Amino acid sequence: MVRVMIVEDQKIIQRYLESFFRENRDYVLTASIESAEEAVRLCSSVRANLILMDVKTKGSLNGIAAAKIIKEKYPSTRILIVTSLADSRILSRARSAGADSLWYKDAGEEELMNVVKKTVEGKHVFPDEAPVVEIGEAKSYEFTRKETEVLRFLVKGYPYAKTAEEMGIEVSTVKYHVQNMLQKTGLNSKLMLMMAVAESKMIVKELD
Secondary structure, three states: OEEEEEEOOOHHHHHHHHHHHHOOOOEEEEEEEOEHHHHHHHHHHHOOOEEEEEOOOEOOOOHHHHHHHHHHHOOOOEEEEEEOEOOHHHHHHHHHHOOOEEEEOOOOHHHHHHHHHHHHOOOOOOOOOOOOOEEOOEEHHHOOHHHHHHHHHHOOOOOHHHHHHHHOOOHHHHHHHHHHHHHHHOOOOHHHHHHHHHHHOOEOOOOO
16 A cells, blocks of 8 residues: 655645545555654654655755755665646656656646656656746737746736836836736736636746
8 A cells, every 4th residue: 555645835736636545445644744844854754755845845845956965865765746836847847856656736637647647666757848938918928037036926816016026126027027928928017917827727836
């Protein structure tokens, strides 16, 4: 029987992932927690064979950094990074940290459990590339890194001035990036842009 730990700070998704294992006799859910830091601490006592690890969790330690620590201490523990972050850097960082596999949270149960099974068997499953999502008339890869960084602050609810302060740039530069994104997407306002980002599931959280 495979001992499973889930590390996910969004309650709805946490419960969703838990449901995959509760009635499956091949697995036993030994822990379901919200913090990557706690996952590192619990490894010695829980002795999970498989950890489903979110990238961004509660606390200062992100899931990829935690995966690296755990794999160094417990190399036989399989780690499957589960994420909704549409960022190609996540793929390379997960591999570098020694994660066994990476897949996306919004995959269906059958698809995700197939990745789980392969990971437990010692196989490595990674998508070929980060998912491409549509925002208005644009594709997510059409946004520059600076534009994505502006989005990151705007979706947090930061006004232009606060976004400029955090990025160390002028307010006019922030507005310039927003205008470029509006032109690419064919949308008419910052509000419409934020709504389109939310609806497309283009997650722009920052990986520390």
